[in-house]
Amino acid sequence: MTLTIHRGTDQIGGCVTEITSGKYRLFIDIGKNLPGCKTALPPVNGLTTGDGSNSFLFLTHYHGDHIGNLDKVLPGIPVYLGETAKAIQLTLAKRTCPEKLPMFERIETFTPGAHKKAGDFTVTTLMIDHSAFDAYMFLIECEGCRVLHTGDFRMHGQRGSKMPGMLSSYASNVDYVICEGTMLSRDGAPPISEHELQRRAKKMMETTPNVFVLCSSTNIDRISAFYHANPKGRYFICDSYQKEILDEITEEHGKKTECYDFKYALSYGLNLDKRMDENGFCMLVRKNNNRLVKNVLDKYKDNCLMIYSMWDGYLDGEAKDQKLCDFLAPYRDNPDRYKELHTSGHAPPEDLKRLFLTVNPNKGLIPIHSEKPELFRKIIPEDKLFFIRDREVFQLT
Numbered sequence: 001m002t003l004t005i006h007r008g009t010d011q012i013g014g015c016v017t018e019i020t021s022g023k024y025r026l027f028i029d030i031g032k033n034l035p036g037c038k039t040a041l042p043p044v045n046g047l048t049t050g051d052g053s054n055s056f057l058f059l060t061h062y063h064g065d066h067i068g069n070l071d072k073v074l075p076g077i078p079v080y081l082g083e084t085a086k087a088i089q090l091t092l093a094k095r096t097c098p099e100k101l102p103m104f105e106r107i108e109t110f111t112p113g114a115h116k117k118a119g120d121f122t123v124t125t126l127m128i129d130h131s132a133f134d135a136y137m138f139l140i141e142c143e144g145c146r147v148l149h150t151g152d153f154r155m156h157g158q159r160g161s162k163m164p165g166m167l168s169s170y171a172s173n174v175d176y177v178i179c180e181g182t183m184l185s186r187d188g189a190p191p192i193s194e195h196e197l198q199r200r201a202k203k204m205m206e207t208t209p210n211v212f213v214l215c216s217s218t219n220i221d222r223i224s225a226f227y228h229a230n231p232k233g234r235y236f237i238c239d240s241y242q243k244e245i246l247d248e249i250t251e252e253h254g255k256k257t258e259c260y261d262f263k264y265a266l267s268y269g270l271n272l273d274k275r276m277d278e279n280g281f282c283m284l285v286r287k288n289n290n291r292l293v294k295n296v297l298d299k300y301k302d303n304c305l306m307i308y309s310m311w312d313g314y315l316d317g318e319a320k321d322q323k324l325c326d327f328l329a330p331y332r333d334n335p336d337r338y339k340e341l342h343t344s345g346h347a348p349p350e351d352l353k354r355l356f357l358t359v360n361p362n363k364g365l366i367p368i369h370s371e372k373p374e375l376f377r378k379i380i381p382e383d384k385l386f387f388i389r390d391r392e393v394f395q396l397t
Contacts, residue, residue: 001143003178003394006044008368010390011037012182013065015369016044017149019396021142024119025055028138028149032068036318041069042391052077056118059107060151061135062089062218071103080116082125082134083109087248088218095241112136113170126170128153129160131345133220133249139171145396148359149178152369154344155351156193158221158259167358175363176386176396177356181370182346191344194221200341201229201307208305209234209280212297214328215309217242217286219345220249222309224259226282235272235281236265239293242284243267268292287327306331308340353379366394 001021008015014033019026025046033039043049047057052074059067059081067089073079081089086109093104110116112127124139130152140147148171155163183191192200205211211230215222223246230236238246246262254261266272268283270292285293308328314321315328331338347355356365356379364384367373376385388394 001145001396003147003176003366003388003396004392005178005366005368005388005390007039007041007390009388009392010371010373011039012185012369012371013037014039014041014068015066016041016047016069017178017368018044018047019121019140019142019147021120023054024121026118026121026123026140027055027057029060029066029151030057030069030073031063031065034065034319035321039390041072046074047077048072048074050074054119056080056121058116058118058123058138059085060138060149061085061130061132062092063132063152066152071100078118079107080110080123081107082127082136083111084248084252085132085134087252088133088245091241091245091248092218124170126166127159128166129157129163129221130154131157131216131219131221133218137171139174145176146174147176147178147396148174148361150180150355152180152182152346153355154191154347155354156191156343156348157345158194158224160193164354164358167355171359174359174361177359177361177365178368179352179355179365179376180346181352181367181373181376183344183348184352184370184375185372186344190348190350194225194343197222197309197341197343198225198229201226202231204305204307204339204341205229205231205234205282210276210300210304211280211282211307212285212300212304213282213307213309214285214287217245217284220245220260223262223284226284226307226309227262227265228259230282231280234279235276236262236283237268237272237276237281238265238284239290240267268296287321287324301330304337306338308338309342311342311344312340349375349379352376356380356384 004018006016017028046055055077057079114125116123122141126137138149313319366386
Protein backbone atom coordinates (compact mmCIF):
# COMPACT_ATOMS: atom_id res chain seq x y z
CA MET A 1 0.00 0.00 0.00
CA THR A 2 1.36 3.43 -0.94
CA LEU A 3 0.64 7.05 -0.03
CA THR A 4 0.98 10.03 -2.35
CA ILE A 5 0.13 13.59 -1.29
CA HIS A 6 -0.26 15.26 -4.66
CA ARG A 7 -0.48 18.71 -3.07
CA GLY A 8 -0.45 19.84 0.54
CA THR A 9 2.79 18.74 2.19
CA ASP A 10 3.97 22.34 2.65
CA GLN A 11 0.85 24.50 2.32
CA ILE A 12 -2.48 25.06 4.04
CA GLY A 13 -5.46 23.97 1.95
CA GLY A 14 -5.65 22.66 -1.60
CA CYS A 15 -4.70 19.18 -0.43
CA VAL A 16 -5.13 15.98 -2.44
CA THR A 17 -4.19 12.66 -0.79
CA GLU A 18 -4.05 9.27 -2.51
CA ILE A 19 -3.70 5.82 -0.95
CA THR A 20 -3.25 2.97 -3.42
CA SER A 21 -3.63 -0.78 -2.98
CA GLY A 22 -3.33 -2.99 -6.04
CA LYS A 23 -5.67 -1.63 -8.70
CA TYR A 24 -7.67 0.52 -6.26
CA ARG A 25 -7.10 4.21 -5.54
CA LEU A 26 -8.60 5.99 -2.52
CA PHE A 27 -8.47 9.79 -2.68
CA ILE A 28 -9.18 12.23 0.15
CA ASP A 29 -10.18 15.83 -0.66
CA ILE A 30 -9.59 17.87 -3.78
CA GLY A 31 -9.46 21.47 -2.64
CA LYS A 32 -8.70 24.84 -4.16
CA ASN A 33 -5.76 26.87 -2.93
CA LEU A 34 -6.28 29.58 -0.34
CA PRO A 35 -5.79 33.15 -1.62
CA GLY A 36 -2.12 33.94 -2.08
CA CYS A 37 -1.04 30.33 -2.70
CA LYS A 38 0.10 29.71 -6.27
CA THR A 39 1.01 25.99 -6.27
CA ALA A 40 -0.76 24.49 -9.28
CA LEU A 41 -2.75 21.29 -8.93
CA PRO A 42 -0.95 18.72 -11.10
CA PRO A 43 -2.88 16.20 -13.21
CA VAL A 44 -3.79 13.34 -10.86
CA ASN A 45 -3.95 9.98 -12.58
CA GLY A 46 -7.13 8.12 -11.66
CA LEU A 47 -8.81 11.27 -10.30
CA THR A 48 -8.60 14.15 -12.77
CA THR A 49 -7.10 12.27 -15.72
CA GLY A 50 -6.71 8.71 -16.99
CA ASP A 51 -8.86 5.78 -15.87
CA GLY A 52 -11.00 6.39 -12.77
CA SER A 53 -12.89 3.08 -12.84
CA ASN A 54 -11.23 1.82 -9.65
CA SER A 55 -11.05 5.17 -7.83
CA PHE A 56 -12.99 6.55 -4.87
CA LEU A 57 -13.04 10.09 -3.44
CA PHE A 58 -13.88 10.85 0.20
CA LEU A 59 -14.37 14.48 1.29
CA THR A 60 -13.59 15.42 4.90
CA HIS A 61 -15.85 18.52 4.84
CA TYR A 62 -17.31 21.20 2.57
CA HIS A 63 -14.79 24.06 2.85
CA GLY A 64 -13.54 25.24 -0.54
CA ASP A 65 -9.92 24.42 0.22
CA HIS A 66 -11.02 20.78 0.52
CA ILE A 67 -13.70 20.41 -2.19
CA GLY A 68 -13.15 23.44 -4.45
CA ASN A 69 -11.74 21.43 -7.37
CA LEU A 70 -14.50 18.85 -7.36
CA ASP A 71 -15.42 19.88 -10.91
CA LYS A 72 -12.08 18.46 -12.10
CA VAL A 73 -12.94 14.92 -10.94
CA LEU A 74 -13.51 12.34 -13.67
CA PRO A 75 -17.17 11.43 -14.20
CA GLY A 76 -18.21 8.12 -12.69
CA ILE A 77 -15.87 8.21 -9.69
CA PRO A 78 -17.90 7.66 -6.49
CA VAL A 79 -17.70 10.74 -4.25
CA TYR A 80 -18.63 10.64 -0.54
CA LEU A 81 -19.49 13.40 1.95
CA GLY A 82 -21.33 13.58 5.27
CA GLU A 83 -25.12 13.61 5.00
CA THR A 84 -25.73 17.01 6.62
CA ALA A 85 -22.62 18.46 4.96
CA LYS A 86 -24.10 17.59 1.56
CA ALA A 87 -27.40 19.27 2.45
CA ILE A 88 -25.57 22.45 3.47
CA GLN A 89 -23.47 22.39 0.31
CA LEU A 90 -26.57 22.01 -1.87
CA THR A 91 -28.20 25.00 -0.20
CA LEU A 92 -25.03 27.04 -0.73
CA ALA A 93 -24.75 25.95 -4.36
CA LYS A 94 -28.34 26.96 -5.13
CA ARG A 95 -27.40 30.50 -4.11
CA THR A 96 -23.86 30.85 -5.46
CA CYS A 97 -23.36 28.39 -8.34
CA PRO A 98 -26.61 26.73 -9.45
CA GLU A 99 -24.87 25.43 -12.56
CA LYS A 100 -22.86 23.08 -10.30
CA LEU A 101 -25.90 21.55 -8.59
CA PRO A 102 -25.76 18.29 -10.63
CA MET A 103 -22.15 17.82 -9.49
CA PHE A 104 -23.13 18.09 -5.82
CA GLU A 105 -26.38 16.15 -6.20
CA ARG A 106 -24.50 13.05 -7.37
CA ILE A 107 -22.45 12.90 -4.15
CA GLU A 108 -23.13 9.82 -2.03
CA THR A 109 -23.40 10.30 1.73
CA PHE A 110 -22.34 8.61 4.94
CA THR A 111 -23.25 8.98 8.60
CA PRO A 112 -20.97 9.09 11.68
CA GLY A 113 -19.33 5.77 12.46
CA ALA A 114 -20.11 4.23 9.07
CA HIS A 115 -17.86 1.54 7.59
CA LYS A 116 -17.73 2.20 3.86
CA LYS A 117 -16.25 -0.37 1.47
CA ALA A 118 -14.23 1.15 -1.38
CA GLY A 119 -12.59 -1.60 -3.39
CA ASP A 120 -10.19 -3.34 -1.01
CA PHE A 121 -10.39 -0.43 1.45
CA THR A 122 -12.63 -0.08 4.49
CA VAL A 123 -13.17 3.55 5.51
CA THR A 124 -14.58 4.33 8.96
CA THR A 125 -16.06 7.83 9.21
CA LEU A 126 -15.28 9.57 12.52
CA MET A 127 -17.25 12.79 13.10
CA ILE A 128 -15.05 15.54 14.54
CA ASP A 129 -15.10 19.14 15.68
CA HIS A 130 -14.28 21.80 13.07
CA SER A 131 -15.59 25.16 11.88
CA ALA A 132 -17.37 23.25 9.11
CA PHE A 133 -20.37 21.31 10.39
CA ASP A 134 -20.47 17.53 9.90
CA ALA A 135 -16.70 17.20 9.33
CA TYR A 136 -14.81 13.89 9.51
CA MET A 137 -11.59 12.04 10.08
CA PHE A 138 -11.17 8.82 8.12
CA LEU A 139 -9.76 5.56 9.46
CA ILE A 140 -8.57 3.63 6.41
CA GLU A 141 -7.85 -0.12 6.61
CA CYS A 142 -6.29 -2.26 3.91
CA GLU A 143 -3.59 -4.92 3.61
CA GLY A 144 -3.42 -5.16 7.41
CA CYS A 145 -2.44 -1.47 7.70
CA ARG A 146 -4.50 1.17 9.53
CA VAL A 147 -4.14 4.84 8.58
CA LEU A 148 -5.90 7.79 10.24
CA HIS A 149 -6.39 10.88 8.07
CA THR A 150 -7.34 13.74 10.39
CA GLY A 151 -8.74 16.24 7.91
CA ASP A 152 -9.14 19.60 9.67
CA PHE A 153 -10.01 19.36 13.36
CA ARG A 154 -9.92 21.08 16.73
CA MET A 155 -10.74 20.26 20.34
CA HIS A 156 -11.99 23.67 21.52
CA GLY A 157 -15.36 23.73 19.75
CA GLN A 158 -18.82 22.57 20.76
CA ARG A 159 -17.99 18.86 20.35
CA GLY A 160 -14.24 18.99 20.85
CA SER A 161 -14.19 17.61 24.39
CA LYS A 162 -15.50 14.28 23.08
CA MET A 163 -12.69 13.78 20.59
CA PRO A 164 -10.06 12.11 22.83
CA GLY A 165 -12.58 9.52 23.96
CA MET A 166 -13.76 8.92 20.41
CA LEU A 167 -10.17 8.46 19.21
CA SER A 168 -9.38 6.07 22.06
CA SER A 169 -12.41 3.97 21.17
CA TYR A 170 -12.25 3.93 17.39
CA ALA A 171 -8.68 4.81 16.35
CA SER A 172 -6.62 2.34 18.37
CA ASN A 173 -3.76 0.29 16.93
CA VAL A 174 -3.23 2.78 14.10
CA ASP A 175 -0.02 2.51 12.09
CA TYR A 176 0.14 6.00 10.56
CA VAL A 177 -1.54 9.34 11.19
CA ILE A 178 -1.76 11.83 8.31
CA CYS A 179 -2.20 14.99 10.36
CA GLU A 180 -3.05 18.61 9.60
CA GLY A 181 -0.78 21.28 11.11
CA THR A 182 -2.44 24.57 10.20
CA MET A 183 -1.78 26.35 13.49
CA LEU A 184 1.92 25.49 13.69
CA SER A 185 2.85 28.51 11.58
CA ARG A 186 0.37 30.97 13.08
CA ASP A 187 1.56 33.15 15.94
CA GLY A 188 -0.50 34.39 18.84
CA ALA A 189 -2.22 33.16 21.96
CA PRO A 190 -3.94 29.76 22.01
CA PRO A 191 -7.46 29.94 20.56
CA ILE A 192 -10.34 30.49 22.94
CA SER A 193 -13.10 27.91 23.12
CA GLU A 194 -16.45 28.41 21.40
CA HIS A 195 -17.99 28.46 24.89
CA GLU A 196 -15.71 31.34 25.91
CA LEU A 197 -16.52 33.12 22.66
CA GLN A 198 -20.21 32.80 23.47
CA ARG A 199 -19.61 34.24 26.95
CA ARG A 200 -17.75 37.25 25.51
CA ALA A 201 -20.42 37.77 22.86
CA LYS A 202 -23.12 37.84 25.52
CA LYS A 203 -21.22 40.49 27.45
CA MET A 204 -20.91 42.64 24.31
CA MET A 205 -24.59 42.30 23.50
CA GLU A 206 -25.70 43.29 26.98
CA THR A 207 -24.44 46.84 26.42
CA THR A 208 -25.59 47.25 22.79
CA PRO A 209 -29.17 46.58 21.66
CA ASN A 210 -28.49 46.53 17.90
CA VAL A 211 -25.83 44.00 16.90
CA PHE A 212 -24.67 42.86 13.48
CA VAL A 213 -22.49 39.76 13.15
CA LEU A 214 -20.36 38.93 10.14
CA CYS A 215 -19.37 35.26 10.14
CA SER A 216 -19.39 32.36 7.71
CA SER A 217 -22.89 31.26 6.79
CA THR A 218 -21.81 27.61 7.18
CA ASN A 219 -19.94 27.94 10.50
CA ILE A 220 -22.83 26.48 12.46
CA ASP A 221 -21.01 26.35 15.81
CA ARG A 222 -20.20 30.05 15.54
CA ILE A 223 -23.77 30.96 14.68
CA SER A 224 -24.90 28.83 17.62
CA ALA A 225 -22.62 30.79 19.95
CA PHE A 226 -24.16 34.12 18.89
CA TYR A 227 -27.69 32.71 18.84
CA HIS A 228 -27.42 31.57 22.45
CA ALA A 229 -25.56 34.71 23.52
CA ASN A 230 -28.37 36.94 22.25
CA PRO A 231 -30.19 38.39 25.30
CA LYS A 232 -33.65 37.07 26.03
CA GLY A 233 -36.38 39.06 24.33
CA ARG A 234 -34.22 40.24 21.42
CA TYR A 235 -34.69 39.02 17.89
CA PHE A 236 -32.17 36.79 16.11
CA ILE A 237 -32.41 37.62 12.43
CA CYS A 238 -30.88 36.48 9.15
CA ASP A 239 -31.78 36.40 5.47
CA SER A 240 -33.82 33.65 3.80
CA TYR A 241 -30.75 31.76 2.56
CA GLN A 242 -29.23 31.58 6.05
CA LYS A 243 -32.61 30.64 7.50
CA GLU A 244 -32.82 27.68 5.13
CA ILE A 245 -29.48 26.37 6.41
CA LEU A 246 -30.47 26.87 10.05
CA ASP A 247 -33.79 25.12 9.47
CA GLU A 248 -31.93 22.11 8.02
CA ILE A 249 -29.68 21.94 11.08
CA THR A 250 -32.62 22.28 13.45
CA GLU A 251 -34.57 19.52 11.72
CA GLU A 252 -31.66 17.06 11.70
CA HIS A 253 -29.91 17.91 14.97
CA GLY A 254 -32.10 20.23 17.07
CA LYS A 255 -33.77 17.39 18.95
CA LYS A 256 -30.41 15.92 19.95
CA THR A 257 -29.08 19.11 21.55
CA GLU A 258 -30.37 22.64 22.06
CA CYS A 259 -27.00 23.84 20.77
CA TYR A 260 -28.32 23.24 17.23
CA ASP A 261 -31.94 24.24 17.77
CA PHE A 262 -32.48 27.52 15.89
CA LYS A 263 -36.28 27.52 15.97
CA TYR A 264 -36.48 31.17 17.06
CA ALA A 265 -34.26 32.49 14.27
CA LEU A 266 -36.27 34.72 11.92
CA SER A 267 -35.85 35.59 8.27
CA TYR A 268 -35.83 39.37 7.89
CA GLY A 269 -38.87 41.12 6.49
CA LEU A 270 -40.27 44.65 6.76
CA ASN A 271 -42.84 43.36 9.24
CA LEU A 272 -40.04 43.06 11.82
CA ASP A 273 -38.87 46.69 11.69
CA LYS A 274 -41.03 48.02 14.52
CA ARG A 275 -40.26 45.12 16.86
CA MET A 276 -36.54 45.39 16.11
CA ASP A 277 -36.69 49.06 17.07
CA GLU A 278 -38.45 48.25 20.31
CA ASN A 279 -36.60 45.12 21.45
CA GLY A 280 -33.19 45.16 19.78
CA PHE A 281 -31.68 42.37 17.72
CA CYS A 282 -28.71 40.29 16.63
CA MET A 283 -28.56 40.08 12.85
CA LEU A 284 -26.26 37.94 10.69
CA VAL A 285 -24.88 39.85 7.70
CA ARG A 286 -22.42 39.33 4.84
CA LYS A 287 -20.41 41.56 2.53
CA ASN A 288 -22.88 40.84 -0.31
CA ASN A 289 -26.18 41.40 1.48
CA ASN A 290 -29.42 41.81 -0.41
CA ARG A 291 -31.10 45.21 -0.67
CA LEU A 292 -33.39 44.71 2.31
CA VAL A 293 -30.52 43.86 4.66
CA LYS A 294 -28.50 46.81 3.32
CA ASN A 295 -31.39 49.06 4.27
CA VAL A 296 -31.25 47.74 7.85
CA LEU A 297 -27.48 48.32 7.98
CA ASP A 298 -27.96 51.90 6.77
CA LYS A 299 -30.74 52.54 9.26
CA TYR A 300 -28.63 51.55 12.29
CA LYS A 301 -25.19 52.59 11.00
CA ASP A 302 -24.74 55.18 13.77
CA ASN A 303 -26.32 53.09 16.52
CA CYS A 304 -25.00 49.54 16.36
CA LEU A 305 -22.14 47.17 17.02
CA MET A 306 -20.56 45.22 14.16
CA ILE A 307 -18.86 42.00 15.33
CA TYR A 308 -16.42 40.46 12.86
CA SER A 309 -16.08 36.73 13.52
CA MET A 310 -13.84 35.32 10.82
CA TRP A 311 -10.11 34.81 10.24
CA ASP A 312 -8.22 38.12 10.43
CA GLY A 313 -6.13 37.03 7.43
CA TYR A 314 -9.01 38.17 5.20
CA LEU A 315 -8.44 41.75 6.41
CA ASP A 316 -4.72 41.98 5.71
CA GLY A 317 -1.89 40.16 3.93
CA GLU A 318 -1.87 37.85 0.92
CA ALA A 319 -5.40 36.56 1.59
CA LYS A 320 -6.90 40.06 1.97
CA ASP A 321 -10.47 40.36 0.70
CA GLN A 322 -10.90 43.94 -0.48
CA LYS A 323 -14.70 43.72 -0.78
CA LEU A 324 -14.87 42.52 2.80
CA CYS A 325 -12.59 45.37 3.93
CA ASP A 326 -14.76 47.89 2.08
CA PHE A 327 -17.87 46.51 3.75
CA LEU A 328 -16.34 46.82 7.21
CA ALA A 329 -14.65 50.19 6.61
CA PRO A 330 -17.48 52.35 8.06
CA TYR A 331 -17.23 50.42 11.37
CA ARG A 332 -13.54 49.59 11.83
CA ASP A 333 -12.44 53.15 12.61
CA ASN A 334 -14.76 53.35 15.63
CA PRO A 335 -13.89 50.97 18.51
CA ASP A 336 -17.35 51.56 20.02
CA ARG A 337 -19.02 50.22 16.88
CA TYR A 338 -16.64 47.45 15.85
CA LYS A 339 -15.27 44.36 17.62
CA GLU A 340 -13.42 41.28 16.43
CA LEU A 341 -14.39 38.04 18.13
CA HIS A 342 -13.15 34.82 16.58
CA THR A 343 -11.56 31.47 17.31
CA SER A 344 -9.84 29.05 14.99
CA GLY A 345 -11.31 25.97 13.37
CA HIS A 346 -7.95 24.21 13.74
CA ALA A 347 -6.05 22.50 16.53
CA PRO A 348 -3.21 24.43 18.23
CA PRO A 349 0.12 22.62 18.80
CA GLU A 350 -0.85 21.30 22.23
CA ASP A 351 -3.92 19.56 20.77
CA LEU A 352 -1.93 18.16 17.85
CA LYS A 353 0.33 16.61 20.47
CA ARG A 354 -2.69 15.40 22.43
CA LEU A 355 -4.05 13.65 19.33
CA PHE A 356 -0.67 12.00 18.72
CA LEU A 357 -0.41 10.77 22.32
CA THR A 358 -4.01 9.52 22.28
CA VAL A 359 -3.72 7.60 19.02
CA ASN A 360 -0.06 6.61 19.64
CA PRO A 361 0.57 5.37 16.08
CA ASN A 362 2.73 2.29 15.73
CA LYS A 363 4.83 3.78 12.91
CA GLY A 364 4.39 7.53 13.12
CA LEU A 365 2.88 10.77 11.84
CA ILE A 366 2.95 12.29 8.34
CA PRO A 367 2.34 16.08 8.24
CA ILE A 368 -0.07 17.68 5.78
CA HIS A 369 -1.96 20.99 5.49
CA SER A 370 0.84 23.06 7.04
CA GLU A 371 3.10 25.85 5.83
CA LYS A 372 5.83 24.76 8.24
CA PRO A 373 5.54 21.00 8.74
CA GLU A 374 9.04 20.93 10.27
CA LEU A 375 7.56 22.53 13.40
CA PHE A 376 5.99 19.16 14.22
CA ARG A 377 9.48 18.38 15.56
CA LYS A 378 8.70 20.59 18.56
CA ILE A 379 5.80 18.39 19.67
CA ILE A 380 6.39 14.92 18.14
CA PRO A 381 9.48 12.68 18.63
CA GLU A 382 11.76 12.81 15.58
CA ASP A 383 11.71 9.05 15.11
CA LYS A 384 7.92 9.16 14.79
CA LEU A 385 7.85 11.75 11.99
CA PHE A 386 7.84 11.09 8.26
CA PHE A 387 8.25 14.17 6.06
CA ILE A 388 7.38 13.61 2.42
CA ARG A 389 7.20 15.96 -0.57
CA ASP A 390 4.32 16.62 -2.95
CA ARG A 391 3.88 13.73 -5.40
CA GLU A 392 6.43 11.54 -3.62
CA VAL A 393 5.34 7.89 -3.35
CA PHE A 394 5.63 6.67 0.26
CA GLN A 395 5.37 3.00 1.20
CA LEU A 396 2.88 2.32 3.97
CA THR A 397 4.36 -0.85 5.46
